[in-house]
Amino acid sequence: xxxxxxxxxxxxxxxxxxxLALSLVTSRPFRIDNIRAGRRKPGLLRQHLxxxxxAQEVGDADVTGDAMGSRTLTFAPKxxxxxxxxxxxxxxGSCTLVLQTALPALLTAEGAxxxxxxxxxxxxxxxxxxxxxxxxxxxxxxxxxxxxASLERPGFYPAGGGRIAVRIEPAxxxxxxxxxxxxxxxxxxxxxxxxxxxxxxxxxxxAVLRNALSWDETCLRVEEIRNSxxxxxxxxxxxQCENVVEVFTGFGQRGVPAERVAEETAQAVRQYLAxxxxxxxxxADQLLIPMALAxxxxxxxxxxxxxxxxxxxVIKRFLDVEVALTERGTEDWEAAxxxx
Numbered sequence: 227x228x229x230x231x232x233x234x235x236x237x238x239x240x241x242x243x244x245x246l247a248l249s250l251v252t253s254r255p256f257r258i259d260n261i262r263a264g265r266r267k268p269g270l271l272r273q274h275l276x277x278x279x280x281a282q283e284v285g286d287a288d289v290t291g292d293a294m295g296s297r298t299l300t301f302a303p304k305x306x307x308x309x310x311x312x313x314x315x316x317x318x319g320s321c322t323l324v325l326q327t328a329l330p331a332l333l334t335a336e337g338a339x340x341x342x343x344x345x346x347x348x349x350x351x352x353x354x355x356x357x358x359x360x361x362x363x364x365x366x367x368x369x370x371x372x373x374x375a376s377l378e379r380p381g382f383y384p385a386g387g388g389r390i391a392v393r394i395e396p397a398x399x400x401x402x403x404x405x406x407x408x409x410x411x412x413x414x415x416x417x418x419x420x421x422x423x424x425x426x427x428x429x430x431x432x433a434v435l436r437n438a439l440s441w442d443e444t445c446l447r448v449e450e451i452r453n454s455x456x457x458x459x460x461x462x463x464x465x466q467c468e469n470v471v472e473v474f475t476g477f478g479q480r481g482v483p484a485e486r487v488a489e490e491t492a493q494a495v496r497q498y499l500a501x502x503x504x505x506x507x508x509x510a511d512q513l514l515i516p517m518a519l520a521x522x523x524x525x526x527x528x529x530x531x532x533x534x535x536x537x538x539x540v541i542k543r544f545l546d547v548e549v550a551l552t553e554r555g556t557e558d559w560e561a562a563x564x565x566x
Contacts, residue, residue: 228256228543232297235536237264239274243327244515244537246281246301248544250331251519255302256544262297269295273319273345277327280313284328308335308396315345318386320352325392330515332394333371339394347381347388348419348460350477353508355380355390356462357473362512364471365405369520370397382421383477385456400520405513406560407526408504409468414445420478421451421458427484431461431476434488439495459484461491470504498528501557507531510561514538517563518547524562526554534561 228249232241239262249256262268270278270293278292278299285303292299313324321343332339347355353362355377363373372395381388416435418428428448436446451458459478464471476491478484498506503526505513510527511534517523518541530551538549550562 227300228254230256230258230540230543231260232258233260233263235539236532238262239277239323240533240536241540242274242299243277243323244540245544246277246327247330247515248540249301250281250285250303250306250328251334252544253303253305254544255300257298257300259298261299269297270299271319272317273315273323276313276315276319276345277324280311280324280328283307283311284331306331306335308332308337308339310340312342313344315386318346318349318381318383320349321345321347321381321388321390322353322355322358325358325390326512329373329394330519333366333369333373333396333516334399334519335396338396341392341394343390343392345381345388346383346386347377347390348458348477349383350479353512354460354462354475357475357508360464360471361473361509365403365509365513366516368403369400369516371395371400380421380451380454380458382454382456382458382460385454385458387455400516402520402522403517404523405470405504405525407469408502409470411465411467413464413466414441415447415464415466416441416445417447417449417462419449419451419458419460419462421454421456423457423459423478425450427459427478430484431488434485435461435463435492438489438492459487461487463491463495465495465498467504472498472506472509474498474506497557501528503527503558507534510534511537514541514549514561514563518545518549521547522564524560526558526560528557529553529559530561
C-alpha cells in the first residue's frame, strides 16, 4: 500500500487525482491522508468525490473514505474496465479534472470507451473544454490512442450544467513524444464568449487584446452562447504552431472589468511567445503522467508550477521512472522523463 501525504506539494486535489490515475494504470493500491489540507475547505468536495467514483467504476476498485469532507481515502483497483460511463459532478466542479483521473488508464485499455461528463466545462480553477480539445488531446493522440471530445452544452461557474462527450480508442501502449521546438506559428485566434451577458463585454475584451498583441481583426471573434444553464464569460486565445497548439483563457467574474480579464490573458500569451518554448504551464502539468506511462519523453516549457512539481513527486511514488526538471534559461525549462 503506497502512502500519500495530501498536504505535500500544492496541497490540493491534484495529488488525489494523480494518485488515482496512476493507481488505475499500475494496479497499485494507495492510502492518502490530509486530503486537500492546503485549501480553505479541506477534504473531499463534490468534484473530487466524483473523480474518486469515476476511478472506482473504471478500475472496479475497493474504496474507503469516499464521503464529502473526508480527509483520508484508501483505493485498491482490481482491473481497468473500458466501456460506457456517465459521471456527473452535480455542481460547477470541473468535468475536465474528472476526465484527467480516468483517462490515462483508458488510453491503453482492452477496448474503446465512451464517457459523458456533466458539470462545469468552463471553470476558472481548472482547464476548460477548449484546452482539452485543442491542446491536450491532440498531444495525447500523438502518443498512439485516438481521443476526441465534443462540447454538448457549456457549463459556466457557478451554475454548471455543462456536458462533454469523450470517445477513447486505445492503443496497445503509449509512444514517446518530444516537444522541444514550437515551430512556426501557423495561426492565431481569440474568441470572447458570452452566455446570458451583453455582447459588449466580449467586444471590450477583444479590443484590449487586439491592442496588447497587435493582432488583426480577422483573428478576433465574438461568440454568444444560447444553451447554457447560467451566465458566463470566457476569453480563449489559441496559438497554433507547427508542433503544438497552446490555449490561454481568462474568465469574467463579477466585479472584475472586462479590460482586466483581457489584460491578464494577453500578459500570459506574451510571456509564452517571448519564452519561445512549445509547452505552456498548464499543458506541462498535464503531459507528465502520459509521458511517464510511455516510458519517456521531453518537452521545453516555462518555469514549473506547483502542480507540475507535485505531479513529478506523485509519479515517482508509483513508477520506476526518472523525471527531471532543468532550467535552461529565463523562463526556459526542460522536462525529461525516462526510466531509471
